[in-house]
Amino acid sequence: MTDVRDSNGAKLSDGDSVTLIKDLKVKGTSVTLKRGTLIKNIRLTDDEDQIECNAEKVKGLVLRTEFLKKA
DSSP: OOOEEOTTSOEEOTTOOEEESSOEEOTTSSOEEOTTOEEOSOEEOSSTTEEEEOOSSOSSEEEEGGGEEEO
8 A cells, every 4th residue: 555645744544633724614514624623533535646534424425635744
C-alpha cells in the first residue's frame, strides 16, 4: 500500500485522528462540516487521496486528504 499523507505531508495510518482545514459541504445532506472539526479513528482506502471516517452527524463519510491535517 502506498503512503497516505495529509495536506502538510504528515503520514496517516488507520486509527489516526485528523482535523479539517476547510469547511466542507456533505453531498446528499444539509450538513456542513466546519473547519477545525476533529475526526477520530480514520480508515485508509485503496485510493491514497481518500480516507473513510465517521463524523458526528454523518456515518460512512469519505474525505479527501487534501482537506485534512493530522491531529
